[in-house]
Amino acid sequence: MSLEPAQYEIPKRRSFAPNFPWKWVIPIGLAVVGFVGFYQWRDRTRTHELKQTIASAYQGNVVPVRERSDAFRAIIEGWIEEAAAAPPENWADPRLDLARLHRAEGIYLRLHQSHTTSREQIVEGARTMEPDAITRCLGLSPVSLRGFYERLDVLDPAWFDEVRATDDVLRLRVLQEQLEVRIERDFPVMLDVARADYFMLTIQHGDDRRSAPVDVFLWDLQRREPLLRARVQARGTFLPARIAIGDTPTAAAQRLPERAGLVDCSIASLVREVAGRPAAEVTSEMPAPPSPAPAEGTATVEAERATPTNAPNEAPSEAASQNPAPSPSEAPSSPD
Numbered sequence: 601m602s603l604e605p606a607q608y609e610i611p612k613r614r615s616f617a618p619n620f621p622w623k624w625v626i627p628i629g630l631a632v633v634g635f636v637g638f639y640q641w642r643d644r645t646r647t648h649e650l651k652q653t654i655a656s657a658y659q660g661n662v663v664p665v666r667e668r669s670d671a672f673r674a675i676i677e678g679w680i681e682e683a684a685a686a687p688p689e690n691w692a693d694p695r696l697d698l699a700r701l702h703r704a705e706g707i708y709l710r711l712h713q714s715h716t717t718s719r720e721q722i723v724e725g726a727r728t729m730e731p732d733a734i735t736r737c738l739g740l741s742p743v744s745l746r747g748f749y750e751r752l753d754v755l756d757p758a759w760f761d762e763v764r765a766t767d768d769v770l771r772l773r774v775l776q777e778q779l780e781v782r783i784e785r786d787f788p789v790m791l792d793v794a795r796a797d798y799f800m801l802t803i804q805h806g807d808d809r810r811s812a813p814v815d816v817f818l819w820d821l822q823r824r825e826p827l828l829r830a831r832v833q834a835r836g837t838f839l840p841a842r843i844a845i846g847d848t849p850t851a852a853a854q855r856l857p858e859r860a861g862l863v864d865c866s867i868a869s870l871v872r873e874v875a876g877r878p879a880a881e882v883t884s885e886m887p888a889p890p891s892p893a894p895a896e897g898t899a900t901v902e903a904e905r906a907t908p909t910n911a912p913n914e915a916p917s918e919a920a921s922q923n924p925a926p927s928p929s930e931a932p933s934s935p936d
Contacts, residue, residue, distance in 0.1 A: 650772040654763050654779060661783045665790065666755040672794040675824070676709075676745075677722050683817050684716035684803060688829040692875045696818075696827045698738060704797040706742030707821075708735055713805050723749055732809075733861045734802060734816075737868035742800055748793045751786045754779060796821050810834045810863045816871050832870035834863045 710732060715725025726749040735742055753759055763775055799819045806812025818828035 644767075646769050647767050647772065650769065650776060651763060654772070654776050655760075657779055657783065658760055658763075661787065662754060662760075662779070665787050668794055669752070669755055669790060673719075675821075676707075676799055677719050679799070679817070679819060680709075680711070680716055680722055680801060683801060683815065683829070684713065688815055688817070688831050690830045690874045692828045692830075693826070694876075696875055698740070698872060698875050698877070701798060702739055702741075705792075705795070706740060706798040706800060707745050707748075707793055707796045708740075708742035708800045708802075709745040710734075710802040710804065713803055716803060723752070732802075733864035734868050734871075735800065737865035738872065740800070742798070743793060743796070745793070748790055751782065751790055754782045798827070808863075809867060814867055816867070828871070828875055830871055830874040832867055832874070834866040834870075 709726060710729055711722065711725040715721045726745055729744065729746045731744070759775075763772065766772060766775075797820070799821050801815075801817040801819075803815040803817075804812070805814065813831050813833045816828070816830045816832065817826070819826050
């Protein structure tokens with residue numbers, strides 16, 4: 601048996617990498633690239649189609665409404681700025697009849713004085729307007745302009761600029777739905793507002809309508825003429841109905857409470873007075889209380905005091921009248 605010396609053996613390595621499935625990688629890569637490209641092309645196509653659809657609807661429906669809306673706003677906002685420039689003097693057109701306005705179509709807006717300095721402030725004040733009872737107390741039912749100003753977003757050119765700038769399909773679909781709702785539901789209402797017969801404006805000067813004056817204006821929208829202007833301040837006495845039972849005391853009349861409905865009706869009453877109908881005046885005079893019934897003993901004493909006291913002095917005169925004194929001719933002769 602022969603022995604051979606040990607030698608270090610280097611492990612065998614392949615001179616090239618193992619086989620890689622290149623025949624699958626290339627087709628899969630091409631498929632992915634094609635799918636992404638198709639998706640992007642489809643997305644751009646949808647974006648373009650949505651923009652074209654929105655632009656067509658905008659030009660055919662929004663532009664005509666915007667032109668009429670801008671003309672209408674120029675009139676009423678010019679009147680608002682003119683009315684807020686100086687305190688009004690109470691005046692009413694002699695032809696004004698508030699009763700006839702019940703059947704007319706009107707619009708109404710109430711603004712705080714701070715919201716009358718510019719067109720932008722007017723829009724902001726109109727969008728935050730809260731309801732009141734002034735028109736209801738006058739017997740009128742005009743449409744509030746708050747809804748009109750809240751629907752102006754689509755008419756703003758900035759809205760269409762957003763449509764042209766965005767490439768997001770989801771955002772474009774939202775804008776398309778918003779436009780369709782405005783066209784079908786809101787634009788008819790806005791056009792009816794622009795065809796109103798009269799416009800009533802109330803400018804509030806204080807934090808509330810009770811402690812500060814309120815300016816009220818009325819215009820004829822068809823003739824573009826003023827009908828009424830007035831500065832009034834709510835005043836009055838609240839007269840609640842109360843029932844007193846027995847000796848229960850009743851409270852005195854109270855001042856007009858700080859309840860908006862009563863304050864607004866007081867303003868409406870003063871406006872009606874400027875229009876030619878006298879305001880209601882309330883006067884109250886308490887009747888004099890009846891004198892208490894006298895007691896029984898007191899009645900006897902009062903009766904005795906009321907009896908004449910010269911009866912005894914009348915007796916001699918009566919006796920004298922019954923026995924008159926003899927005359928000198930009837931005197932008896934003296935005896936001889």
